[in-house]
Amino acid sequence: MKPVRKAVLPVAGLGTRVLPGSKTVPKELLNVVDRPILSYIVAEGRAAGIEHFVFVTGRGKNAIEDYFDHHIELEAQLQAKGKTALLAEIVGELPKPGEMSFVRQMQPHGLGHAVWCARDIVGDEPFAVMLPDMLMEGPVAPLKQAIDAQAKVGGNIIVVEPCPPGEAHKYGVVALDGAGGRLNKMTGMVEKPPKGTEPSNLFISGRYVLQPEIFAILADQERGAGNEIQLTDAMATLMKSQAFHALEYEGTTYDCGDKIGLLRANVAFALKRTDLGGDARAAVLDLLK
Numbered sequence: 434m435k436p437v438r439k440a441v442l443p444v445a446g447l448g449t450r451v452l453p454g455s456k457t458v459p460k461e462l463l464n465v466v467d468r469p470i471l472s473y474i475v476a477e478g479r480a481a482g483i484e485h486f487v488f489v490t491g492r493g494k495n496a497i498e499d500y501f502d503h504h505i506e507l508e509a510q511l512q513a514k515g516k517t518a519l520l521a522e523i524v525g526e527l528p529k530p531g532e533m534s535f536v537r538q539m540q541p542h543g544l545g546h547a548v549w550c551a552r553d554i555v556g557d558e559p560f561a562v563m564l565p566d567m568l569m570e571g572p573v574a575p576l577k578q579a580i581d582a583q584a585k586v587g588g589n590i591i592v593v594e595p596c597p598p599g600e601a602h603k604y605g606v607v608a609l610d611g612a613g614g615r616l617n618k619m620t621g622m623v624e625k626p627p628k629g630t631e632p633s634n635l636f637i638s639g640r641y642v643l644q645p646e647i648f649a650i651l652a653d654q655e656r657g658a659g660n661e662i663q664l665t666d667a668m669a670t671l672m673k674s675q676a677f678h679a680l681e682y683e684g685t686t687y688d689c690g691d692k693i694g695l696l697r698a699n700v701a702f703a704l705k706r707t708d709l710g711g712d713a714r715a716a717v718l719d720l721l722k
Contacts, residue, residue, distance in 0.1 A: 441555065461474075491539075548647070552651075561642050589668070590642040601631035605625070608622070643668070647668065650667045
């Protein structure tokens with residue numbers, strides 16, 4: 434079984450749910466405390482053993498590539514002012530040579546199309562998909578949980594989590610062959626099922642481990658919901674010939690493509706910081722008076 438070495442990050446979206454903040458700044462570069470969302474996503478991937486990140490970008494997203502590059506003037510200023518700890522933090526986040534690639538999704542044809550754009554870089558090996566507006570944390574990096582599950586059962590892994598009570602009809606929901614523990618074989622996926630017909634209360638979250646055969650399916654995938662090429666539709670086709678397992682991961686998800694989700698992430702991550710947690714808690718309590 435080939436290891437999972439590469440991760441595809443679709444970052445071409447316009448971020449309409451967080452406008453006007455994403456008008457000139459890519460939503461993936463909006464801050465959670467003092468660093469962009471993408472910083473956390475890449476750190477999670479590295480913790481899971483990812484060696485190569487493939488960013489699928491679009492028009493107006495050049496700042497993402499710039500973020501993961503040297504800023505010579507800034508680094509020189511920090512060095513001259515003796516701010517060596519901050520300099521080390523900034524430089525330490527930079528990629529190793531060949532660790533990142535950037536491809537362009539010329540038109541917004543959907544998540545499935547974005548993943549397909551990475552096909553030549555991924556090649557003939559299993560790969561991860563990390564949705565960069567879904568900030569996920571846990572006792573073990575969420576993507577590592579998925580990769581470890583894939584090493585155990587093979588095939589394809591979809592990370593899932595429970596829907597809020599009574600809201601399963603709003604999501605893409607998985608159908609399971611039994612429900613024993615956190616890792617279960619899937620029998621299907623239903624996008625926004627009519628209320629009362631949901632096969633489970635587990636919705637598809639922001640991490641996947643997929644086999645490369647998905648690319649051939651995506652190449653001919655017809656448009657689905659929203660008149661877009663949907664990754665869910667292609668996975669449903671691949672499920673006819675390959676096993677899919679749903680992993681209910683241990684951790685918490687913050688939807689940073691949503692204004693309240695982004696706010697929740699900022700508060701939660703600030704409170705956990707050893708250097709900022711006390712002041713952050715005092716500030717929140719003061720606002721709640």
